[in-house]
Amino acid sequence: MNYRQLGKTNFSISELSLGTWQVGGKWGDPFSDKIAEGILHAAIDAGVNFIDTADVYSAGLSEEAVGRVVKSRSEQVYVATKCGRQISPHLNEGYTEKALRGYVEDSLRRTGLEQLDLIQLHCPPTEVYYRPEIFGLFERLKEEGKIGHLGISVEKVEEALKGIQYDNVTTVQIIFNVFRQRPSELLFREAQERNVGIIVRVPLASGLLTGKFDANSTFGKEDHRHFNRDGAGFDRGETFSGVDYTLGLQAMERMKGLFPGEKNLAPRALQWILRFPEVSCIIPGASKVEHLYSNLSAPELPPLMDEQVNGMNAIYEEMIKAGVHQVW
Template sequence: MKQRKFGHAESSVSEIGFGAWAIGGSWGDVAESDAKAALHAALDNGTTFIDTADVYGDGRSERIIADVLKERSGPRPFVATKAGRRLDPHVAHGYTAANLNAFVDRSLKNLDMERLDLVQLHCPPTEVYYRPEVFDAMDRMVASGKISSYGVSVEKVEEGLKAIEYPGVKSVQIIYNIFRQRPARFIQEARDRGIAVIVRVPLASGLLTGKMTRETTFAANDHRLFNRNGEAFDKGETFAGVPYDVALEAVDEIRSLVPQNATMAQFALRWILMNDGVTTVIPGAKNAAQAKANSEASELPPLTDSAMAVLRALYLEKIAPFVHQQW
């Protein structure tokens, strides 16, 4: 597994991380045994970065991570979590020092840690980025030793640009994949400023595995069924915001570009890693086989210039009209 430096930090993390949303909830039922096997497989194959959130399964994801890490020896991987989405309603004025400290305390307990490696504001309302007192509260948690560092998880490029104006922000998590190419320039800007970039939704909620069809069905508790139009949270989190039928047509065009020694999912992950401003990519996995396959994407050779050009043209023609100006 190749490593990349985490922003200005001296430490490095695996360029393929483990996104722990699926083992928490909102992706259909995942047995705890399968969830733990998936995480073990990722760690066995060189993953050293885990991303979770306090709302993934109402803490289930964090607790599973804690259990798995207790079962293992050797250096502990870097664990990032998120805070803010427990607010109900999820509004900017709820991002107070008291609320954020309470969320962090809960994550400390769930993860069974004395100090959290990284806490990310979890896609807060845009107004939050214009409230310095929120970032002051995070600075105070770093100073107190409760957290080692903090960052933000954003929906929009503009939010990322505003966030990195705060000197305490060490990382930005953003959606970036073959179907969401607009963040490319932001990622380069973050790199130039020494900000780590964590890429989520790398496979467009599974579309870029190439396994979905018009006949694919999803469980009632899978966001790919209940959030296609943003009914529960930002619709860009589901299928990267691309209409399902449009995306399926684009996937069919991508198939011919995938080399014989790779799956489409690995090919899609390798496309993201072509951007040297990306620190780590966090695909999810529901079982050990998926986690192992994701990890192996790190060993693929670079994509060819011709493949990159075709994917750019496909995006501009078929996908950009639906997503480019929204996020």
């Protein structure tokens, strides 16, 4: 495992870490403590020392599982969680200091941890980034010892650029992959100048970049890849990175030509991200241990050749960019 610094937190974290949106089973399935704990233990065994969760993942069960496993281990494992998505309707007006403080305290209770290493605002409405009092609250929570650091999880580059202007914002979590390349243009440079860590989520475009889907692939009715393609549940950019599914399949057929004989392109998609030194870590999810091991194999493969990188970028420029680049 390779490690990188997480911005001004000074945490040295595994460049391939773990996101836990679906750690207890496939999206929409009942949460399984056994599956979750198996994946979490396997990740730590493999050198993962940064785990990202959220209070809304499986209605708090993900946080509970992360807390149980981390407390049972002797290794230093950093826990990042998120707050704000419980606000319903999810509007700027719902973001109050009282509500957010309550969410942080609930996360501490669920995880059983004395302090949350990193708390992140969970894709709040854009207006929230223009409210200094919200960011001031987390400075007080840090002084109280309840959190170590504050980060933001964003939908749009513009939100990230506004958020990192607050001195106590130490990390930005954002979607970045072969099919969502805009963050590398300006945000990465600005974040690096401010020593803000970049946490990459949805690195495989909801599995699209694995190359394992085709026109006959189906998803359960509670799986966001079934119901959220047009943004029916939340921002559509969270599902297949906002790429039209049929177009994405066509792009992946072309991508497969760059890697003849390779049936699983997930490690290659992760290698593409790891080429950016501004990235602190990637947090792919896993609904089974096999997915975890697939992701962690990326550094063990031969490095991407220039012609492969150029080919991957050409697919984005020619097929994907027009539909997503200026949206997020």
